Amino acid sequence: MSAYQAPLADMRFALFDVLDAGRTFERLGFADATRDVLDAVLEEGARFAETVLAPLNAVGDREGCALDRDTGAVTTPAGFKQAYAQYVEGGWPALTAPVEFGGQGLPHALGVPLKEMIDAANLSWGNFPLLSHGATEALLHHGEPWQREAFLKPLVEGRWTGTMCLTEPHCGSDLGLLKTRAEPQADGSYAITGTKIFITAGEHDFTDNIVHLVLARLPDAPAGSRGISLFVVPKVKVGRDGAPGERNAVRCGSLEHKMGIHGSATCVMNFDGAQGWRVGQPHKGLAAMFTMMNTARLAVGLQGLGLSDRALQNALRYARERLQMRAPSGPRYPDKPADPIVVHPDVRRMLLTCKALVEGGRVLGYDAGLQVDIAAHAPDAAEREQAEALLGLLTPIVKACLTEWGVECTYHALQCFGGHGYIAEHGMEQLARDARITTLYEGTTGIQALDLLGRKIVQLQGAGLRVLLARIEAFCDAHAGNAALAEFVGPLRAKAAEWQHLTQRIVARAAGNAEEIGAAAYDYLLYSGYVALAYCWARSVAAAEARGSQALKDDKRATARFYFARVLPRTLAHAAAIESGLAALPELDG
Numbered sequence: 001m002s003a004y005q006a007p008l009a010d011m012r013f014a015l016f017d018v019l020d021a022g023r024t025f026e027r028l029g030f031a032d033a034t035r036d037v038l039d040a041v042l043e044e045g046a047r048f049a050e051t052v053l054a055p056l057n058a059v060g061d062r063e064g065c066a067l068d069r070d071t072g073a074v075t076t077p078a079g080f081k082q083a084y085a086q087y088v089e090g091g092w093p094a095l096t097a098p099v100e101f102g103g104q105g106l107p108h109a110l111g112v113p114l115k116e117m118i119d120a121a122n123l124s125w126g127n128f129p130l131l132s133h134g135a136t137e138a139l140l141h142h143g144e145p146w147q148r149e150a151f152l153k154p155l156v157e158g159r160w161t162g163t164m165c166l167t168e169p170h171c172g173s174d175l176g177l178l179k180t181r182a183e184p185q186a187d188g189s190y191a192i193t194g195t196k197i198f199i200t201a202g203e204h205d206f207t208d209n210i211v212h213l214v215l216a217r218l219p220d221a222p223a224g225s226r227g228i229s230l231f232v233v234p235k236v237k238v239g240r241d242g243a244p245g246e247r248n249a250v251r252c253g254s255l256e257h258k259m260g261i262h263g264s265a266t267c268v269m270n271f272d273g274a275q276g277w278r279v280g281q282p283h284k285g286l287a288a289m290f291t292m293m294n295t296a297r298l299a300v301g302l303q304g305l306g307l308s309d310r311a312l313q314n315a316l317r318y319a320r321e322r323l324q325m326r327a328p329s330g331p332r333y334p335d336k337p338a339d340p341i342v343v344h345p346d347v348r349r350m351l352l353t354c355k356a357l358v359e360g361g362r363v364l365g366y367d368a369g370l371q372v373d374i375a376a377h378a379p380d381a382a383e384r385e386q387a388e389a390l391l392g393l394l395t396p397i398v399k400a401c402l403t404e405w406g407v408e409c410t411y412h413a414l415q416c417f418g419g420h421g422y423i424a425e426h427g428m429e430q431l432a433r434d435a436r437i438t439t440l441y442e443g444t445t446g447i448q449a450l451d452l453l454g455r456k457i458v459q460l461q462g463a464g465l466r467v468l469l470a471r472i473e474a475f476c477d478a479h480a481g482n483a484a485l486a487e488f489v490g491p492l493r494a495k496a497a498e499w500q501h502l503t504q505r506i507v508a509r510a511a512g513n514a515e516e517i518g519a520a521a522y523d524y525l526l527y528s529g530y531v532a533l534a535y536c537w538a539r540s541v542a543a544a545e546a547r548g549s550q551a552l553k554d555d556k557r558a559t560a561r562f563y564f565a566r567v568l569p570r571t572l573a574h575a576a577a578i579e580s581g582l583a584a585l586p587e588l589d590g
Contacts, residue, residue, distance in 0.1 A: 002314045002427030004054045004121050006046035011113045012039070013552070014362045017543040018536075019370055021109055028377040030107050038110060041095070045114045048090065052083050053121035060124040060263020061430045065204075065255055072251035074203040077263045080125055084158075084206040093129060093158035097136060101152040108376075112369035115299055116362070120306030123434050124263030128161060128201045130299055134292035135162025135213050139232065142280035142288040147232060150242035151211055160207050160234075164292055165196040165214040165269060173447050175215060175286065176225035182216040182276065191273040192216055192233050195253070198441070202267030203235075203252035210235040212250065212269070213292060214276060215285050222283065230285030231276035249274040260433030294395055296442045298368055301398035304406030304438045305361050311413035311431050312354040318426075319347055319416050341416070349566070350412035356537070356563040357405040359556075363536035365402055368394040386467050393456050393464025394532075400448035401529030403438035410435045449521035452528065457503060458510060458517060465503065472496045472535050475542075484545050488538040491564055495531045495571065502527070502575060509581060519582040527574040530567065537563050 015021045016035070025033040056079045063077040087093070096111040097103025111133075118126040136155050139148055154160040171177035180194025192214055196202075203210065212233040221227030237245035249272045256266040280288040319342040326332075327343040341347050371394065374387035410432040414421035421428040439445050456464055476493040479485045506524065509516040537560040544556040577584075 001058050004050060004310045006049055006117045007309060008042055008046055010359060014366050017547050018363050018539050019367055021370055024370060025107050028373055033107055041110060042113060045117050049117035049121035052086055053125055056083060056125060057122040058427060064262040065265040067255045074252055074265050076204050081205050083125060088158035094156050097156040102156045108372040109369040112366050115302045116306045119303040120310040123303055124261045127264040128204060128206060131164050132162040134164060134295040135211055137295050138213055138288055138292040141291050146240050150238050155211060160209040160211055161201060162211045163199055163202050165199055165212050167196060167198045169197055175228060178215060180216040182218050182229060182231055190231055190276045190278060192231055192271045192276040193273050194271050196269045199267045199269045201265055202269045204265050215289060218282055225286050227283050228285040229282050230279040230288045232279050233274050233276035237275050259436055261437055297395055297399040300438055300442045301402040302365055304403035305365055307406045307431055307435045308354060308358045308409035311410045312358055315413035315416040316351055319351060347416055350416055352562045354409040354412050356559050356567055357409060360533040360536045361402050361405060363540060364532060365398050368398045389463040390467045393468060396448035396452040397529050397532055400445045400525055404445055406435040406438055446522060449525040453521040453524050454517045458507060469496055469500055479542060485542055488541060488560060492534050492538050495534055499531050516582050519585055520578045523574040523577040527571050530571050534568050
């Protein structure tokens with residue numbers, strides 16, 4: 001079975017040394033977010049993840065969830081319900097929620113390492129509270145006062161959980177095709193009728209009530225995505241006074257049988273005239289849902305990061321213990337029958353690839369979390385606007401790249417184990433199976449690529465990219481005379497300039513043929529991710545040089561050198577694919 005230990009030292013380094021989050025929290029007015037408090041939260045979060053959640057990971061994979069077809073009730077794997085009770089008792093659902101609704105009001109960025117720990121320890125379990133935060137955000141920004149009062153407090157306390165009900169059997173990414181209906185009722189509510197699929201935590205035994213955020217069409221709705229409205233549909237009816245009523249007409253019809261995340265209840269939800277309340281304006285539901293979806297996309301990126309880190313921890317331990325053959329240059333441990341496999345260059349290549357993607361990805365994901373706080377709380381409007389633009393750019397990069405790298409890292413880790421990685425005993429095959437879904441739900445990698453290039457670059461004229469490129473330029477200028485960073489600053493500056501010019505060429509081609517966007521999007525996304533990660537690694541070396549021990553300086557520099565020499569050159573292949581354009585993608589007849 002795979003083990004997990006929260007990497008608190010590197011989490012603190014990323015958050016406080018590289019990103020200087022402590023100073024940002026102070027500037028944004030988080031008076032309670034002192035370093036002592038933040039460290040205590042991280043320590044306790046690590047204890048919960050390591051001792052409560054991690055031991056249940058294999059249990060959830062082995063047992064899965066069970067559906068009672070007569071009642072529609074779902075039973076979760078052994079220990080999951082009790083772990084959730086401890087999660088609620090510890091106040092974790094309220095950590096970053098608004099104080100006025102029972103939350104602790106701590107920075108969003110503090111919840112990011114907690115999310116990483118939870119998902120690394122037990123991804124299936126982590127999916128149950130995942131969407132409660134998104135539901136809270138959607139209701140907070142778009143709900144009526146009575147809806148916020150009735151639904152937010154139980155969600156923040158963890159007494160209820162939330163879901164996001166978008167997908168239907170005939171419509172996935174194209175939500176304009178959805179058919180779920182919402183019929184107005186005399187009391188101001190709506191009768192919701194339809195079927196939603198792939199609903200994470202749509203039914204479970206953790207809480208008495210589940211708050212479903214459902215996309216549906218009003219009778220007068222125009223066709224397409226402009227005719228979608230958002231509704232809150234609780235499992236147990238809730239009146240305007242917040243009082244619970246009778247069981248609502250919503251039920252789990254079946255559980256999906258999946259490649260991975262067996263312990264997560266992925267439900268088909270049937271709404272049969274269920275009582276719901278409209279959230280936000282009629283036909284504006286998609287905009288409201290994206291408030292929830294963008295939160296979830298960043299969270300899913302952290303799932304990829306957490307799985308990558310757990311895979312690396314176990315592969316590194318195994319590579320140091322497993323004795324096979326001798327080092328190419330001769331025995332390193334002549335007193336043993338063979339050398340540990342970590343002495344072999346190709347094994348180190350796989351491990352260092354994981355290390356570079358994990359530690360650099362941690363800075364990238366945490367930076368996105370910090371932008372959430374700045375966009376919401378910065379006193380200066382211009383700073384809030386810049387943070388919002390940067391967050392918009394980073395969201396598809398974090399979601400897609402950290403999950404694609406999660407698939408890559410769990411694959412490399414399994415390779416390090418050889419045949420032992422393919423069998424269930426060591427738990428590596430579970431990590432590889434679980435990682436695969438992260439590139440799919442909350443928008444596939446292809447959808448993230450279209451969001452990045454089609455919307456954030458073309459439609460929004462690259463506002464977020466301009467912010468990031470300006471930051472990279474400022475960093476390079478600030479360290480232009482720093483001999484310790486010279487080997488990174490020059491290549492980073494060159495890549496940033498190449499990124500800008502490549503973007504301009506794509507936009508110019510797209511002006512003549514919009515399909516050029518789709519032809520370039522995937523490679524542009526990964527190209528962007530690798531350049532953004534180069535910036536994260538240059539910042540990491542700078543932070544280690546300024547405040548780290550000699551061991552930390554040596555470690556970060558060595559890994560950054562590996563990244564710049566062995567991983568960053570992947571941008572050359574992606575740039576070549578981009579330059580080939582639409583002409584290299586012939587039609588597939590039939």
